[in-house]
Amino acid sequence: MARSPFTRAGSIHLDARGGDRALKVTWHHEAGVVVLSLWRENVCAASFRLAVDEVPDLIDALRAGLASAYDEAPRPTQEGLRPGRPDDHTAGRPA
DSSP states (O other), rough: OOOEEETTSOOOEEEETTTTEEEEEEEETTTEEEEEEEEEEEEEEEEEEGGGGGGHHHHHHHHHHHHHHHHSSSOOOOTOOOOTOOOOTTTTTTO
16 A cells, blocks of 8 residues: 655655655664655655664665765866866966
């Protein structure tokens, strides 16, 4: 039976692709689990029950992925500079 994602306290994260997709995270302390559920147009399409003692491992994996994403992100360059060139004070000078 589908339930609205707004019937129990938790956090809701919208899918980066847009549309009516969402991930909902709800804590169920009485059962010792956190439930990750996938929603589409207010219908629960899937759920995953993660034991509370496994949550730190999930958090570590998310944190490591985020750190890696920052490390691999292209660095902004100043206007007019080529990527990889440290500065523009040598512009116009012979090598």
